[in-house]
Amino acid sequence: MDKQEALQHFKEHYFIPMLEIQLDTLEAKFYRCQAQLISDFKKSFMDLCIHILSMQQQGHKEPIGYIHYSFLRTQILEQSYFYMVEAYSAEWYEDNSDCKLTYDASWAYAPMSIMIETLEQERKIYMGAISPADIERLLLESTPFFHQFVNSIMRLAMAEVVQIPEYQTIYKAGRLLIRTGEYRDISENLYVEDMEPLRSDEVREQLMPTGEKEPFIYENLKLLSLPHLHLMEKDLRYNDFSHSDLRGSQFHSCILMGSRWQQANVEGGSFQGCLLSDADFRYSNLKGADFSGASGQSYREHGHRMPGLCGLRFEHANLDETDFTNIHAFEHVYFEGASMRGTKIPQKFQHLWKLSDTQRQSIVWME
Incomplete structure (x- = not known):
């Protein structure tokens, strides 16, 4: 040869x-x-x-x-x-x-x-x-x-x-x-840090979808007041929403892989149909949030394992009454210290996820 x-x-x-x-x-x-x-x-x-x-x-x-x-x-x-x-x-x-x-x-x-x-x-x-x-x-x-x-x-x-x-x-x-x-x-x-506080109204205007649905990625969106934000099919990968007020905000079918939400308030929010690979929700308030149809799909092809290595992080988050029905590829998920009273989770994850006895007893297991 x-x-x-x-x-x-x-x-x-x-x-x-x-x-x-x-x-x-x-x-x-x-x-x-x-x-x-x-x-x-x-x-x-x-x-x-x-x-x-x-x-x-x-x-x-x-x-x-x-x-x-x-x-x-x-x-x-x-x-x-x-x-x-x-x-x-x-x-x-x-x-x-x-x-x-x-x-x-x-x-x-x-x-x-x-x-x-x-x-x-x-x-x-x-x-x-x-x-x-x-x-x-x-x-x-x-x-x-x-x-x-x-x-x-x-x-x-x-x-x-x-x-x-x-x-x-x-x-x-x-x-x-x-x-x-x-x-x-x-x-x-x-990581991105701005020394001067960002203006919530300006950021909201930047985030609102345009006709071309341009990506808005790798940005600092921390410490903002953005309640009831409504975004659909928006590419928001690797943005940092930590410490922000996002109560009632709707993220429908958005790309949110690698995004950070640490100590964010997204109570009553929605992540329906979102791609959440490697998203970090540690210490966040997700009470009553809707994750139905969301995916934590890892990328594994020809040696690539990222996104997917970090897994989905919900440690110490408030997940009371949160809806995880019909979720996909949620294999690497971490719930240590999370409150899960009334959390709706498919029965198939009962033995797949590492949960405490208190969490298992608090969860509403769905068929």
């Missing part, structure tokens, strides 16, 4: 099967060690904030507009799995005052070292048709599959880490974005 045929055969029979095994193993570790991984990330974030404040107190750093956790492909090839953590002013890459540390992500990328060693042996049976550079290229192409686990740990930790005193005391620009992705390449927001 020629080189292309050899590469295709190698990829199908050795690389992809090994990648799938390593990702399955990593996913098991992600769930098993989640609390410790979040704690380690929190320590990294705390160290960065201490470093930022020290530079600011010495007059060496302007108010922070961006914090970026970046993976570097060149270091990954050297089997160095540290993210570069950088803080910038509002000028972002135009800020020449270096403020950087590292975050050890070897817990997520260590399987790549195992793959390199094994694949190096497997390539030899192709009689020189496959080179070490070919293996490196395949591994670099798979980097996002490992980054998605780091991304998910950061997302799970974010609401907690931005409350630590070390973060609260640093000087911030008018808007601060915490992001992650490849170094100076594609990245995405993990």
Whole structure:
């Protein structure tokens, strides 16, 4: 076989099967060690904030507009799995005052070292048709599959880490974005904070659907008064509605994956038919809310597991009289400490979900 045929055969029979095994193993570790991984990330974030404040107190750093956790492909090839953590002013890459540390992500990328060693042996049976550079290229192409686990740990930790005193005391620009992705390449927001309060009426106007139904994503919608908001088929993925008043608001068939609602008041609201993968409702008031027909569908294709790794979070939420009938793909759901008096839930989830005895007795189990 020629080189292309050899590469295709190698990829199908050795690389992809090994990648799938390593990702399955990593996913098991992600769930098993989640609390410790979040704690380690929190320590990294705390160290960065201490470093930022020290530079600011010495007059060496302007108010922070961006914090970026970046993976570097060149270091990954050297089997160095540290993210570069950088803080910038509002000028972002135009800020020449270096403020950087590292975050050890070897817990997520260590399987790549195992793959390199094994694949190096497997390539030899192709009689020189496959080179070490070919293996490196395949591994670099798979980097996002490992980054998605780091991304998910950061997302799970974010609401907690931005409350630590070390973060609260640093000087911030008018808007601060915490992001992650490849170094100076594609990245995405993990958290957005505006120092000046947003105006609820302006945000309501921005959210109201237009004829083209343009997406409104990755935004800070915290601490707003938006009761009785009515939105249909709107793309609102990864928005943060935490601490907002959304009583009686209707979200019908909206894309809400990765959205945050921590300590939001959505009493009597509706999420009928919404896509809720990785949505975070911890400590929220969802009394009497309607989730009928909602989906927590995970995305699993060719190594992708995000959204879906974080699961649906309802810890310590008020779910009294909430309607979960006819829901789909609610496998990874967390209810620790949630109040569930009169909550309507299909019988099939009785043994699938981890619930306390009090919760089980309080729930209205539906056929």
